[in-house]
Amino acid sequence: xxxxxxxxxxxxxxxxxxxxxxxxxxxxxxxxxxxxxxxxxxxxxxxxxxxxxxxxxxxxxxxxxxxxxxxxxxxxxxxxxxxxxxxxxxxxxxxxxxxxxxxxxxxxxxxxxxxxxxxxxxxxxxxxxxxxxxxxxxxxxxxxxxxxxxxxxxxxxxxxxxxxxxxxxxxxxxxxxxxxxxxxxxxxxxxxxxxxxxxxxxxxxxxxxxxxxxxxxxxxxxxxxxxxxxxxxxxxxxxxxxxxxxxxxxxxxxxxxxxxxxxxxxxxxxxxxxxxxxxxxxxxxxxxxxxxxxxxxxxxxxxxxxxxxxxxxxxxxx
Amino acid sequence: xxxxxxxxxxxxxxxxxxxxxxxxxxxxxxxxxxxxxxxxxxxxxxxxxxxxxxxxxxxxxxxxxxxxxxxxxxxxxxxxxxxxxxxxxxxxxxxxxxxxxxxxxxxxxxxxxxxxxxxxxxxxxxxxxxxxxxxxxxxxxxxxxxxxxxxxxxxxxxxxxxxxxxxxxxxxxxxxxxxxxxxxxxxxxxxxxxxxxxxxxxxxxxxxxxxxxxxxxxxxxxxxxxxxxxxxxxxxxxxxxxxxxxxxxxxxxxxxxxxxxxxxxxxxxxxxxxxxxxxxxxxxxxxxxxxxxxxxxxxxxxxxxxxxxxxxxxxxxx
Numbered sequence: 001x002x003x004x005x006x007x008x009x010x011x012x013x014x015x016x017x018x019x020x021x022x023x024x025x026x027x028x029x030x031x032x033x034x035x036x037x038x039x040x041x042x043x044x045x046x047x048x049x050x051x052x053x054x055x056x057x058x059x060x061x062x063x064x065x066x067x068x069x070x071x072x073x074x075x076x077x078x079x080x081x082x083x084x085x086x087x088x089x090x091x092x093x094x095x096x097x098x099x100x101x102x103x104x105x106x107x108x109x110x111x112x113x114x115x116x117x118x119x120x121x122x123x124x125x126x127x128x129x130x131x132x133x134x135x136x137x138x139x140x141x142x143x144x145x146x147x148x149x150x151x152x153x154x155x156x157x158x159x160x161x162x163x164x165x166x167x168x169x170x171x172x173x174x175x176x177x178x179x180x181x182x183x184x185x186x187x188x189x190x191x192x193x194x195x196x197x198x199x200x201x202x203x204x205x206x207x208x209x210x211x212x213x214x215x216x217x218x219x220x221x222x223x224x225x226x227x228x229x230x231x232x233x234x235x236x237x238x239x240x241x242x243x244x245x246x247x248x249x250x251x252x253x254x255x256x257x258x259x260x261x262x263x264x265x266x267x268x269x270x271x272x273x274x275x276x277x278x279x280x281x282x283x284x285x286x287x288x289x290x291x292x293x294x295x296x297x298x299x300x301x302x303x304x305x306x307x308x309x310x311x312x313x314x315x316x317x318x
Numbered sequence: 319x320x321x322x323x324x325x326x327x328x329x330x331x332x333x334x335x336x337x338x339x340x341x342x343x344x345x346x347x348x349x350x351x352x353x354x355x356x357x358x359x360x361x362x363x364x365x366x367x368x369x370x371x372x373x374x375x376x377x378x379x380x381x382x383x384x385x386x387x388x389x390x391x392x393x394x395x396x397x398x399x400x401x402x403x404x405x406x407x408x409x410x411x412x413x414x415x416x417x418x419x420x421x422x423x424x425x426x427x428x429x430x431x432x433x434x435x436x437x438x439x440x441x442x443x444x445x446x447x448x449x450x451x452x453x454x455x456x457x458x459x460x461x462x463x464x465x466x467x468x469x470x471x472x473x474x475x476x477x478x479x480x481x482x483x484x485x486x487x488x489x490x491x492x493x494x495x496x497x498x499x500x501x502x503x504x505x506x507x508x509x510x511x512x513x514x515x516x517x518x519x520x521x522x523x524x525x526x527x528x529x530x531x532x533x534x535x536x537x538x539x540x541x542x543x544x545x546x547x548x549x550x551x552x553x554x555x556x557x558x559x560x561x562x563x564x565x566x567x568x569x570x571x572x573x574x575x576x577x578x579x580x581x582x583x584x585x586x587x588x589x590x591x592x593x594x595x596x597x598x599x600x601x602x603x604x605x606x607x608x609x610x611x612x613x614x615x616x617x618x619x620x621x622x623x624x625x626x627x628x629x630x631x632x633x634x635x636x
Contacts, residue, residue, distance in 0.1 A: 085480065105407060137453040140479075141476045141479070142475070147472030148472075150469070155411070155459075161461070162461070272480050
């Protein structure tokens with residue numbers, strides 16, 4: 001089939017490009033390279049079944065033309081910056097909500113039958129039920145990022161109901177692994193590279209978070225798109241565990257062989273809208289036969305190894 | 319206090335304008351008169367404590383200036399057309415989601431401490447629990463209208479968390495009463511005025527719906543804004559009953575003194591995204607001391623009387 005992937009030069013997007021090429025499909029990637037990396041598509045670029053469109057999701061007619069003939073749209077492009085939402089309050093609306101509408105509308109106009117979407121566990125805000133199932137009590141949004149992704153989910157669901165497009169919504173925990181380019185592991189590895197004797201941590205270090213390895217994430221997406229039969233299919237994607245931020249810091253320092261002193265900003269949240277406990281209940285995707293292969297610890301360690309071996313990435317924005 | 323009301327010339331907006339003027343407050347109304355009625359503001363216009371700004375919510379700087387100094391924003395303006403969403407798929411995104419962001423952002427910039435918002439029971443899609451409480455299981459959106467209002471709720475909730483604005487979200491059932499200008503009572507009264515011998519009904523007539531009288535709705539809004547103390551406060555607003563569409567038709571025909579023959583389009587939904595059963599659990603607002611005064615039947619009959627006495631409104635768009 002012909003798979004159209006937005007955010008194709010990003011961490012998860014480029015990994016999906018490679019996966020669908022490996023599976024023998026034709027892939028059209030779409031990226032504006034605002035945060036995407038040329039190097040992530042070096043392998044794909046050599047494949048005659050891959051085509052790249054350099055453009056923005058705001059360019060509606062370009063998007064529509066690029067999507068023509070696709071059997072499946074996987075919409076990964078996003079402003080994935082949860083933490084600094086309040087610094088530029090329109091960015092999430094624009095890049096996550098309005099651009100998802102553009103994707104849905106182009107899919108409708110081009111009669112694409114299926115759309116998969118990278119949502120986030122952040123749509124649960126501070127969930128009333130933990131581990132949090134997909135049908136947990138209606139949450140209150142606590143970040144512009146989560147709100148913008150929930151809005152995008154709603155648009156896709158309404159398009160599914162109104163126009164018969166089959167929709168797959170994936171609510172991710174934080175994804176780790178090769179090509180990971182932002183988040184706390186990135187920040188800590190980078191700062192410990194500069195000063196291995198000291199590490200400052202936002203919050204009290206007791207925040208409980210969940211992570212999933214990129215290849216496990218891709219397994220779940222490919223499986224769900226293949227097997228799920230509902231009009232709208234919503235899946236949490238995470239491991240069956242969580243760790244404290246301090247655990248994660250220990251894995252990182254252990255892998256790097258450093259023993260810094262720690263200081264803490266204090267409080268149970270690292271920033272406004274930070275969620276002190278994220279743990280998703282994932283029996284729905286497991287019922288399709290999916291099982292993650294890596295533990296959180298193994299995923300963190302593999303990410304550290306990747307970052308250490310990719311100094312150009314670690315210092316790209318210095 | 320100084321109350322800023324969007325959609326000030328609309329059905330609910332203009333009624334809110336009158337209510338807050340009666341309560342002795344200063345009111346700034348904002349409306350682009352795309353669907354608002356000059357006549358609804360005739361009373362308010364005579365009040366020196368009322369000021370009207372004729373502009374669109376897309377005019378950001380005008381909106382911001384109009385909001386300056388407000389103690390409370392009540393955001394009622396919307397595309398309230400649930401039924402024809404699929405005919406113009408961007409309208410709900412634009413008028414309900416993006417314009418709500420404009421309202422929230424202007425409130426932030428102008429340091430308005432409180433925002434009330436007219437959401438809808440449509441955000442529950444086809445609810446898994448009926449009567450539906452505010453914290454029911456996370457629904458799947460079934461209309462572009464519901465999706466756009468849920469998105470707006472999320473934006474306001476994130477603004478509350480991120481910027482300390484207190485937010486009041488009201489999920490209405492359909493509101494009836496004086497100044498009601500669209501919906502099934504309007505359509506039926508109008509068509510029976512032309513041909514009292516026959517009435518065609520979308521669906522099978524067994525759809526179960528809920529309605530609330532406008533003055534009961536206003537009581538709830540004023541009370542909630544006065545009493546609710548959370549950062550984000552979400553309230554269902556409806557009576558503790560529902561009726562079948564056929565019941566409502568009987569009330570209308572009885573009030574008009576007509577005995578038409580009925581024909582039905584069939585099926586349990588009137589249109590794509592129609593919800594065959596809407597009934598909201600309203601104990602949260604009742605716990606603040608609110609109680610609706612009119613039954614659904616009384617609200618329907620009062621609406622029929624109003625429409626019969628307002629032929630210029632009934633035929634405004636002929």
